[in-house]
Amino acid sequence: MGTAIQKITLIFSVLITSTISPLASANKLVKCSTGEILVGQKQVGTASYYAENCSQTWQGQSMQMDFSYSQNIPEWAFKRAATHFLKKNINGYNDSSALHQITQLYRPVKKGDLYRLSYIHSSKTLILSLNQQVLGRIQDDHAQQYFNIWLGKVPFSAKLKQQLLN
Numbered sequence: 001m002g003t004a005i006q007k008i009t010l011i012f013s014v015l016i017t018s019t020i021s022p023l024a025s026a027n028k029l030v031k032c033s034t035g036e037i038l039v040g041q042k043q044v045g046t047a048s049y050y051a052e053n054c055s056q057t058w059q060g061q062s063m064q065m066d067f068s069y070s071q072n073i074p075e076w077a078f079k080r081a082a083t084h085f086l087k088k089n090i091n092g093y094n095d096s097s098a099l100h101q102i103t104q105l106y107r108p109v110k111k112g113d114l115y116r117l118s119y120i121h122s123s124k125t126l127i128l129s130l131n132q133q134v135l136g137r138i139q140d141d142h143a144q145q146y147f148n149i150w151l152g153k154v155p156f157s158a159k160l161k162q163q164l165l166n
Contacts, residue, residue: 028052029064035163037067045069047150049164052121058151058165059144060121065164067115078106081156082149089152090145098140102128105135119144 032054037045050064082103086093093099102117105128109115116129126143128135148155155161 029062030054033164033166035160037069037160038157042071044071044073047160047164058147062119062121063144063147064116064118065147065150067117069109069113069115070111072111073109075106075108079103082106085149085152085154085156086146088154089148090142098138099126099142099146101138102126102136102146107135117146119147 029050029052032049032051034046034048036043037047046068048066048068049058050066051058052061052063083100086097086099086103090097090099107130109130114131116127116132118127118129119125120127121144123139124141124143125137125139126146127137150156151161151165
């Protein structure tokens with residue numbers, strides 16, 4: 001009986017480890033900064049930026065952004081804004097892009113909801129989660145470019161970009 005329990009414990013441990021191993025690099029991330037998400041003059045939430053090294057550029061390293069909302073926002077608003085800023089920041093972005101797959105995963109949020117966008121550099125994987133539930137992921141050489149929405153040359157908010165990267 002003791003051996004059976006040990007085997008079950010070992011199998012369970014292996015399953016847990018294999019399930020979370022893609023996110024293991026996220027454990028190395030440190031919180032770099034936080035900024036307000038403003039729509040017009042109204043604050044609708046806060047964004048936090050995490051990276052392996054806050055003093056390096058965000059490109060070429062694992063990173064994460066958390067978006068905590070204080071207002072209800074419909075999914076169409078996320079999809080429209082994401083598409084608009086991806087087109088502004090990425091040459092050749094279109095509906096057949098792998099990045100578009102992430103945009104299509106957005107859901108409406110209520111006050112208190114948290115979106116998390118994680119990028120694992122070693123596997124070129126982008127993961128979108130809502131309230132700690134993975135909505136989907138893509139593995140693509142250009143996956144990190146999705147962060148251009150907030151950190152690109154034409155960001156959602158220049159003030160938010162400055163708050164996150166300074």
